[in-house]
Every structure is written in structure tokens, then in C-alpha cells.
Amino acid sequence: MSDIADATTPAQRDARSAAGDAGDVKANRAEDGTARRSGQQVSPRKRRHSFVRWTRLGVQLVFLLLSPQAFSTAFSAARSIMVSLGKGEAIEMTGFTITLVALLVHTIVFGRFFCGYACAFGTLGDVLFQLGDAIRRKLRLRSLRVPDKVEDVLRLLKYLVLAALLAGSFLGAGSIISSASPWTAFGHLTSLSLGSMGIAGGIILLVLMVPMLLKERVFCEFLCPLGALFSLMPIIPRSNRHRNPHDLAGSAGCKRACPVRIYPPGEGRWMGECIQCDRCECVARPGCVTLGPALQRAEEALRHQGFACEARAACASGSQRPAAPRPSSYLFWHDYRTLRVAALALVLLGLLWLGGTLNYLPASPLVS
Numbered sequence: 001m002s003d004i005a006d007a008t009t010p011a012q013r014d015a016r017s018a019a020g021d022a023g024d025v026k027a028n029r030a031e032d033g034t035a036r037r038s039g040q041q042v043s044p045r046k047r048r049h050s051f052v053r054w055t056r057l058g059v060q061l062v063f064l065l066l067s068p069q070a071f072s073t074a075f076s077a078a079r080s081i082m083v084s085l086g087k088g089e090a091i092e093m094t095g096f097t098i099t100l101v102a103l104l105v106h107t108i109v110f111g112r113f114f115c116g117y118a119c120a121f122g123t124l125g126d127v128l129f130q131l132g133d134a135i136r137r138k139l140r141l142r143s144l145r146v147p148d149k150v151e152d153v154l155r156l157l158k159y160l161v162l163a164a165l166l167a168g169s170f171l172g173a174g175s176i177i178s179s180a181s182p183w184t185a186f187g188h189l190t191s192l193s194l195g196s197m198g199i200a201g202g203i204i205l206l207v208l209m210v211p212m213l214l215k216e217r218v219f220c221e222f223l224c225p226l227g228a229l230f231s232l233m234p235i236i237p238r239s240n241r242h243r244n245p246h247d248l249a250g251s252a253g254c255k256r257a258c259p260v261r262i263y264p265p266g267e268g269r270w271m272g273e274c275i276q277c278d279r280c281e282c283v284a285r286p287g288c289v290t291l292g293p294a295l296q297r298a299e300e301a302l303r304h305q306g307f308a309c310e311a312r313a314a315c316a317s318g319s320q321r322p323a324a325p326r327p328s329s330y331l332f333w334h335d336y337r338t339l340r341v342a343a344l345a346l347v348l349l350g351l352l353w354l355g356g357t358l359n360y361l362p363a364s365p366l367v368s
């Protein structure tokens with residue numbers, strides 16, 4: 001079967017993509033340099049980039065001033081739920097729990113905009129990375145590049161951190177976790193109450209700041225338990241960012257610009273990793289990176305077009321007509337969103353079962 005989308009081998013596509021990356025970056029630099037020297041207007045792409053950058057910075061600053069502890073409030077709620085479950089007590093609907101539920105619902109509906117625009121700890125990571133970048137440029141040092149395969153493995157660490165912290169809270173180690181939390185220490189830092197900062201939390205925070213200077217969003221990508229929780233949420237398709245797979249040159253530089261080193265993932269396996277920072281959209285050619293499932297549909301249309309050409313050729317030659325391909329989104333093992341919905345449903349059923357077993361929720365006919 002001819003398949004337009006797979007007309008080249010993966011190695012050829014990678015090579016073309018890499019060539020596109022390098023060419024695009026060089027072209028952008030040349031374009032900006034020429035524009036600056038000749039006093040011409042900068043390109044619309046560059047203007048959009050700075051607009052998004054400054055808007056994001058402004059929103060981050062507002063959240064840093066008004067709500068510097070939203071992330072730790074949300075994660076404290078997750079921990080206190082596990083503490084209550086561990087003690088067999090009812091889950092209280094406190095402000096903490098409401099913050100967590102609101103952030104999870106927001107993530108399902110809009111994606112991880114909280115991480116890209118509102119989280120104070122993410123902002124700390126951005127500030128430290130920019131500082132490290134300035135020092136590196138001064139010393140003419142190269143920035144840290146982690147190989148793709150290593151990065152893919154390291155991303156799984158945050159799920160282990162999440163599981164360990166929730167299990168520790170369930171087993172009654174909640175107060176130890178809280179006293180050693182770098183987030184609690186950061187909270188004391190933002191409220192200028194350094195005297196109440198725990199020594200363990202302060203030391204862990206200082207240690208974490210070192211890699212933050214070297215790699216952008218390193219804590220978010222590899223270690224953040226709240227980020228792990230967000231990335232497990234089934235984000236609705238209209239809030240997923242897609243890259244046009246047929247426009248390799250147009251999307252050149254997307255992955256290089258991405259703070260968590262993913263291409264705009266659409267409904268692919270890294271969709272939960274996207275922190276919705278908008279940077280890829282600024283780097284790619286207009287229309288190449290978009291929110292929503294439109295590009296996936298376009299890709300499927302192209303696949304069908306390839307099928308139609310092949311079927312016409314088979315009719316003309318009198319040979320057997322090939323079987324029609326199924327669109328990839330109908331194959332459930334290609335649809336990570338469906339898998340996440342199923343996983344989420346299983347977790348909810350598990351919690352209901354646990355609640356019923358510990359006698360603080362009414363027995364449910366679904367899980368009894």
C-alpha cells in the first residue's frame with residue numbers, strides 16, 4: 001500500500017528534519033541580523049515570539065506575586081488525601097482539595113497552562129536557567145544537552161517520586177515528607193520567613209537549584225510529582241498541540257526551542273509533557289503548529305488519498321482492490337488519550353473501592 005505520510009524512511013526523515021533545523025536557525029539569525037543592521041522591521045514571526053515571551057513573563061510575575069504557593073497547595077491536597085486514606089478517615093473538602101480539583105479539571109480542559117504560565121516553582125526554574133545561560137555565554141560554555149533516549153528514561157523518574165511521596169503519606173510519613181519538602185522551603189522563601197525554613201528542605205532546594213541553572217525546566221521534566229500528576233490527565237483533543245508532519249522545514253527548531261524537549265506531541269505519548277509554553281508555535285512557520293486535532297485529521301485524509309490512488313490503479317490493471325486503511329485515531333493502541341481515560345477510570349474505581357473498604361464511603365454497586 002502506498003502511504004504518502006510514510007514515503008520516506010525514519011532515518012531519511014530525521015536527516016531532513018535535522019537539516020531543516022540547522023537551515024532554519026541559520027536563516028532566522030541571518031534574517032534578524034540583516035534586519036537589525038539595515039534598520040528594517042523585524043519579521044512577524046519574531047514579533048510574535050517577543051509578544052508571547054513578554055506576555056508569558058508578565059503572567060508569571062503576576063502569579064509569583066499573587067499566588068506563589070498554588071503548586072504546593074495543590075500537592076499538599078494530594079498528600080492529605082493519601083494521609084486520610086491511610087488513617088481510614090473521610091476526605092475533607094478543604095481549600096487545598098478544591099485547588100487540586102480545580103487545577104486537574106483545568107488541565108483536562110485546557111492542557112498544562114498552569115505549568116507554562118502560573119507555577120511559581122516553574123518561574124524559579126526559568127529565572128535560574130536564564131541566569132545560567134548568561135553565565136555560560138559570558139564564559140563561552142556550551143549548554144547541557146542530554147541525549148534523547150536518556151531524556152526519555154529520566155522523564156519517568158517523576159512518576160517514581162509521585163508514587164513514593166503518595167505511598168509515604170499513605171503509610172504515615174506525611175510530616176517527614178513535609179519537613180523535607182523543597183516546595184515548603186520555597187514557600188518560606190517567597191513569604192520571607194526564612195527562620196521557619198526546615199534545614200532538610202532548604203538543603204534539597206539548594207541542591208535542586210544547581211541542575212536548574214544548567215538545563216531548562218529540569219525539575220519539571222524529570223522530578224516534579226505535581227507535573228507527573230498533571231501529565232497523567234487525559235487532555236481533551238482541542239487543547240493538544242499538533243505539528244504538521246508534512247512540513248518538516250516549517251516546524252524546524254520546534255524541539256530545539258521546547259523547554260521539555262518534545263516536538264508538539266498532539267495525541268501522542270508525550271502529550272502530557274507539553275507545558276503549553278507556546279514557544280514551538282513562535283518558532284515554526286505560521287500554521288505549522290496548531291492546537292486541536294485538525295492536523296491529525298488532515299494526515300488521515302492524506303493517507304486515504306494515497307489509498308484512493310492505489311485503488312484506482314488496481315481497478316485499471318484489473319488486480320485485486322486493496323483493503324481500505326483504518327484511520328490511526330480509530331486504533332485504540334494509537335490513541336493515548338483513550339488509554340489515559342481508561343487508566344483514570346481504573347484509578348477512580350480503585351479509590352471508590354478503597355473508600356468503601358475503609359467504611360467512609362457508601363458501598364458502591366460498581367465496586368463492591
Ligand code: SF4
Nearest residue numbers: 115119122220224227
Ligand atoms: S511541572 Fe511542577 S514545578 Fe514545573 S511548572 Fe508544573 S507544577 Fe510547577
Ligand code: SF4
Nearest residue numbers: 258274275277278280
Ligand atoms: S511542545 Fe511547544 S508548547 Fe509544548 S512545551 Fe514544547 S515548546 Fe512548549
